[in-house]
Amino acid sequence: MTRKTSRQPAIITDEQREAVTVDQITLHDGTELSQAQSIAAYLHATEQHMSFDLIAVQAGYASGSSVRGFLQSAKGRAGVEACLRQHLLPAARIALHTMIELAQKAKSENVRQLAAADLLDRAGFTKKQDHRAQGDSPSTPTGGVSISINLGGDSPPTVIEAKFQQIEPN
Known part of the structure; x- marks a missing residue:
């Protein structure tokens, strides 16, 4: 005799979920991700060793497989890409200003030349x-x-x- 069981999603309580605040992500095509999707994309993009199960708990998903399914979808990949761009933009600006400073003010002419050539190349x-x-x-x-x-x-x-x-x- 086989017994039918229905899998109900686990209910995540507020005590289980650490407070993660992330602005809602808007994709290039204008689509807005939900708060849970935004948190999942952000955590996947910025946390190196975080499991899908832990992301699920923090984002409010029922399971790690739900998070994995979202992050592997086109919408999820676009969300992660948007997070990476937001995360890297300040670093790119700092790097650009550093290269400009080196090209203008480095004591070594070789360093100034290499920085200028690198700026032109990039x-x-x-x-x-x-x-x-x-x-x-x-x-x-x-x-x-x-x-x-x-x-x-x-x-x-x-x-x-x-x-x-x-x-x-x-």
């Missing part, structure tokens, strides 16, 4: 037009460059434009 150094007009040698560029640095978030990209000029010795 900024996606792009040519606005061909460096050389017809007949110009590679050592006498006449075009310009445009550098766009996107720090993410709501701020628009910072654009730096420069035009090459030939310097004549006196």
Whole structure:
């Protein structure tokens, strides 16, 4: 004789749940995650060794498998990605300002040069037009460059434009 049992979700009490406060996450397409989904995505993105069961307790889910299912869905992955972006944005700004400081003020010319080259590389150094007009040698560029640095978030990209000029010795 087989006995039918229905699995009821476990009820998580407030005493079991540690207070985790996270702003509701809004995805790129405008979808808002629920508070429980936002907490689960945040904890999965920021806590290295936290099990799905523990995330479930803290986020208010009935089980770790429910959390795993959400985090493996497209919506869950997008939520984790949004959390990572929010988490890394301040670090990216600090790193950018550090590289700018090094490029401008480092005592070693080699360090200044490497920092400037790294900034140009990471900024996606792009040519606005061909460096050389017809007949110009590679050592006498006449075009310009445009550098766009996107720090993410709501701020628009910072654009730096420069035009090459030939310097004549006196």
